Structures are given as C-alpha cells and as structure tokens.
Amino acid sequence: xxxxxSQEVGLQLYELMVRIRKFEEAVVNLFAxxxxxxxxxxxxxxxxxxxxxxxxLTLEDKITSTHRGHGHMVAKGGRFDKxxxxxYGKATGYxxxxxxxxxxxxxxxxxLGANAIVAAGLPIATxxxxxxxxxxxxxxxxxxxxxxxxxxxxxxxSLNLASVWNLPVVYVCENNEFAESTPRWQHQKIxxxxxxxxxxxxxxxIVDGNDVEAVYFCAKEAVERARSGGGPTLLEAKTxxxxxxxxxxxxxxxxxxxxxxxxxxxAIVKWESVLLSRGVPQEKLDEINNxxxxxxxxxxxxxxxxxxxxxxxxxxxxxxxxxLEAI
Amino acid sequence: xAVMTYREAVRQALxxxxxxxxxxxxxxxxxxxxGGSLKVTLGLLDEFGPKRIRNTPISExxxxxxxxxxxxxxxxxxxxxxxxxxxxxxxxxxxxQAAKMRYMFGGKLSIPLTIRAPMGGRRSAAAHHSQCLEAWxxxxxxxxxxxxxxxxxxxxxxxxxxxxxxxxxxxxxxxxYNVKGEVPEEPFFVPFGVAKLVREGSDVTVVAVSDxxxxxxxxxxxxxxxxxxxxxxxxxxxxxxxxxxxxxxxKKTGKLVVAHEANLTGGIxxxxxxxxxxxxxDYLQAPIERVAAKDSPIPFAPILEKxxxxxxxxxxxxxxxxxxxAG
Numbered sequence: 088x089x090x091x092x093s094q095e096v097g098l099q100l101y102e103l104m105v106r107i108r109k110f111e112e113a114v115v116n117l118f119a120x121x122x123x124x125x126x127x128x129x130x131x132x133x134x135x136x137x138x139x140x141x142x143x144l145t146l147e148d149k150i151t152s153t154h155r156g157h158g159h160m161v162a163k164g165g166r167f168d169k170x171x172x173x174x175y176g177k178a179t180g181y182x183x184x185x186x187x188x189x190x191x192x193x194x195x196x197x198x199l200g201a202n203a204i205v206a207a208g209l210p211i212a213t214x215x216x217x218x219x220x221x222x223x224x225x226x227x228x229x230x231x232x233x234x235x236x237x238x239x240x241x242x243x244x245s246l247n248l249a250s251v252w253n254l255p256v257v258y259v260c261e262n263n264e265f266a267e268s269t270p271r272w273q274h275q276k277i278x279x280x281x282x283x284x285x286x287x288x289x290x291x292x293i294v295d296g297n298d299v300e301a302v303y304f305c306a307k308e309a310v311e312r313a314r315s316g317g318g319p320t321l322l323e324a325k326t327x328x329x330x331x332x333x334x335x336x337x338x339x340x341x342x343x344x345x346x347x348x349x350x351x352x353x354a355i356v357k358w359e360s361v362l363l364s365r366g367v368p369q370e371k372l373d374e375i376n377n378x379x380x381x382x383x384x385x386x387x388x389x390x391x392x393x394x395x396x397x398x399x400x401x402x403x404x405x406x407x408x409x410x411l412e413a414i
Numbered sequence: 415x416a417v418m419t420y421r422e423a424v425r426q427a428l429x430x431x432x433x434x435x436x437x438x439x440x441x442x443x444x445x446x447x448x449g450g451s452l453k454v455t456l457g458l459l460d461e462f463g464p465k466r467i468r469n470t471p472i473s474e475x476x477x478x479x480x481x482x483x484x485x486x487x488x489x490x491x492x493x494x495x496x497x498x499x500x501x502x503x504x505x506x507x508x509x510x511q512a513a514k515m516r517y518m519f520g521g522k523l524s525i526p527l528t529i530r531a532p533m534g535g536r537r538s539a540a541a542h543h544s545q546c547l548e549a550w551x552x553x554x555x556x557x558x559x560x561x562x563x564x565x566x567x568x569x570x571x572x573x574x575x576x577x578x579x580x581x582x583x584x585x586x587x588x589x590x591y592n593v594k595g596e597v598p599e600e601p602f603f604v605p606f607g608v609a610k611l612v613r614e615g616s617d618v619t620v621v622a623v624s625d626x627x628x629x630x631x632x633x634x635x636x637x638x639x640x641x642x643x644x645x646x647x648x649x650x651x652x653x654x655x656x657x658x659x660x661x662x663x664x665k666k667t668g669k670l671v672v673a674h675e676a677n678l679t680g681g682i683x684x685x686x687x688x689x690x691x692x693x694x695x696d697y698l699q700a701p702i703e704r705v706a707a708k709d710s711p712i713p714f715a716p717i718l719e720k721x722x723x724x725x726x727x728x729x730x731x732x733x734x735x736x737x738x739x740a741g
Contacts, residue, residue: 213480222488224488247476
C-alpha cells in the first residue's frame, strides 16, 4: 500500500488548498470589480504544491515566492485579513500597502516575500539556508519558482552554491509548462526541470503537483534531508495554471484540450474524494469550507473598511534607522 | 596613531568586525587562501577559518543573493565584489532585492549587508576592470554608499558600514590600497553623511571623492603658488550625502568644482551640481564645473587611459575656468 497521511494531516492539506482556492477566487472577483489595483497573478490550479510543501514547514522555516505568491503566503500561515488588505493597498495590510500582490511578505511567518523578478527568490532562500547553517539554526530555506525561472542564471548559481556548501534548502519548481505565455517546448529542450539537479550533484525529484499527498511526502523527504544536513533538493511539481499569466491574459495561446484536461484534474476535488473514501465524513469537509468562507468574508470586510495609507508615509521604511552613537 | 596602508586599514576593520560579532562573515571570490584578487583579505583565513572567510564559486549573483538572504535572516555578511565592474552580473540582487526588501515589506525586516567593491582605473586594466559605478547605486533609494579616500576613512567607514542595519556598498579605490595614512590605534567609526573638510580655502570649493581628493589636494598646492585658495571637501559617503557642508562652503567661495573619476554624463557630479545650483543659486559666481572621466569605455593602452581619466591638471584647469568667469 502506498504511504498515506494521517487524517489530521489530510485535513490540514485539504484546508490549506481550500483556503488558497477560495482566497484566489475572491481576489479574481474583487480585481474584476476594481477593488484591487495593479497586476494580479493567481495561484488557482497549483494549490497542491504550496499546501503539500508548506505542511512540512515550521514557522521558522523561510520561503521565497514568486509574482504568483498568494498561495505561498496563505500556505505559510498567512491571515486572510492582512493579506486582503495588502492586496487592496490598505494601511492595515501585511506590508502597509507598500508591496501589494507581487511583494506580499511576512518575515514573522518565514515568508520572505512574493517577488516580481523571476528567479530572484532562489538566491535569497539559499541565503536563508546559509544563515541557518552558519548560525546553527534549525530552519530550512524553500524557494518556489516556475519552469520559466529555471532558465535564469539565478537558478543555476543558487543550485551550484547550495550544492557546494551542502545548504539546507529545497528548490520547488512549479512546472506549469508556461513561462508567462511561452510554452515549455519553446523555452527549454528538456521535459523535466528536475534533471538539472544532476548538473549540481543533488537529488532531483519529480512529483505530480496535482496530488497533494504525493507532494507532501516528496517535500517531507526533501525538507528532512535539508534539516538533517543532507543538503539541497530540486523538487519539481508538475502542475497546471488555470488562469492566465495574469488577469489580463485570456490564454488564447493555450491548447483547448490541454486546458480542459487541466481543469478536470482538480487537485482539490481529487483530494476530497480520497478523504471521503478514507472515511472522512462529508460534514467535516463542509465545516472547513464554511469556516474558510466566513473568514474570507470577514477579511474582505476588513480590507474594505481599513484606512488607506497616509501619503505622508510614502517614504517611510526605506532605511532602517541607525544611530552611530548607539553602538 | 599608527601609519598603515589603505589595504591594511580595510583588513583591520574586517578583523575587528569579525572579532566583534559572530554573525559577521566574509563571502566572496578567491578571498580565502588567495587573500582576494587585491590581497585585502590576506591572512584572515588563518585567523578566522573557512566558515567565516567563505570562498565562493565565480558566481556574483549567487553570492550576493545568498548574502542578501542571509542578511535578511539574521547574519551580517560582508561580501566582496572582486571588481566593481562585476556588479553587472548580480545587479538584481543589489538594486531590486537588497535595496527594496525593507520598503516593500512595510519595514518588516532589515538587510545588514556590506558589499566591498574595489573601483577605479589607472592600472591599464581596460574597460572591464576599471570603472567607477557609484552613480548607478546613488540612484537607488535604499542603498548607502561610502567612498573612502584614505586609510583612516577606509577603516572607519567600513566599520560603520558593518554596524549599519542597511545595505551599504563601500567602493574602495584600487590605486589607494598601497597609500599609507594615519589610523588611530583604538577602535573608531566614521559617521555616514558627514563630509570632511579636507582643506580650508576661500576662493573655490572643490568637492572630490575617492582618489580625486588627493588629486584635488595636489591641485590646491599648485594653485596656492598662483594665489588661488581651494577649499576641498570629501563627502565620504554619497548616500547619504552631506549637501549642507557643500552648500555652506559654496556660499563662502561662490564657486564650485566637483571632481570624480567616473565619467561625466550622469555622474554624481551632476547630482551635486543640481542640488547646489538649486540651493545656492544666488551665491554662485560662475557655472559649476565638473571634473570627470571623458565619456568613454576605459581604454587599455596607458596613454589612452590617461587621456580619458581626470587628474590634478584637470582640477587646475577647471578652477582656472571658474576663476576667470568670476573675474
């Protein structure tokens, strides 16, 4: 029999995925209604990756994310209200309205930021792992990135450095087969990003990113390896992006059959039926859905009611205050 | 006071800061056994070991990015960019990540990162090992930039940089490494944003950075014979910039020459001239002169390089122009 998660972990994974999905669906709707300024890149369709990985992480573990970062924020323990307020550009947001969708961050949760520069999070997660190794901390670094990022120098330089120094870091490639609008076959000849691990003599693992339990166990192994001094892992999750690169993208470039198959391969629906087949009562799942919806409703209300940032604070927090006399 | 070279002063600052704080480590290319390409870190490996004097692959983005992530999570790395020309390979991590993380995150973390970057020409090192790129970084809010012009400031500014909780770039001048100067025996710090009045004078204010300070002093001596008195000011840090000291001097002399080795267009002289032009317009008796390299890549042949780079004669010529104009 295949390895199975406990019912407790199973429900945790389910709740994380539901939280991400419902948050993103609400955000899409609010964006369309003009409530959220800027760009919007949603994580719908990729929930099982963030959920399966982050369920293995502690608050101390450090992650870096991408421009498609809400899912990682939520999976790392982000609150809906502060996240929603940030997307609204409100003073009560996680980042006082300075970061928004593409830069949402909460260092106290080990979330070192969504990042609007493709592949820029990899060196930073590598550095977080370096601190852990250097200062003897227990945490691991985890970098989420896409298949597109795996062609950037930052990807290769990070994997090489982590490999040479045996750093406690996990590189999670969310391979949704599109670098923005460019299909995989146009941007890399390889089919599996994971094989690039060979070049750095580190484990490269491929997992079905729509199977949250599989992601969970693969990530568990990689995180445990990192934490116990076994060094970095490149974990590639094959996943699918349901919506456009961002909300202004109607995905005209996508093959209809491929897209339909992606929609039908819904990680949440699949996991729901697994949980039911393992004896989890439907009411339990309903309860989770209701709870998440209530929280979401309150979060939207919170964001709506929250004050805008004071323009007088536009230049606050550029520098950390420092007095030489205080040394 | 001890007398030591600029190089030894930098090394002393590194040694003291490594001794002072376990969170401090050095990271860079060939900095360990080899002692750095310019031998600044020579001997530190024996004193502090490979954990704290960390040789990296030739991987500027990898190493600076790791330093950024490490600084964001509690360590205090001092990174060396072997030649500041190599910044190009790593720019994203400097100007998009290190400089902006605190702001984007609403002030939720600090990046106590020091980057040492040897700069400057006059060594026939040609266009990829000779540049002065400080203006690039002065343009980016979130960074601090120090440009020591002598051994005393090399030590004191670097020590301050390491204590500062913000990302600081220290541009060390390669041609000054062997120049000796007086440095106090006891630990000391040089504050940022406080210009040094290097030479008091009454006729023309010369604001000079890095090795143009020495060239300006040479010019001052030569001009003294002609009865022209130069006031030489070294800002020491260009971010923050002590514009007040400059303005006060210009109000006294009514004439300003700004001197830097970087090329003219878009150099820091343009910014200083603009600020002085705006704030001391009524006091100016002549157009502000900029002494700078001619707009060109740095050539290889010594005779060509000399043609491009500014020296004391260029300062003298500029001073004569403002004196003639003012009548």
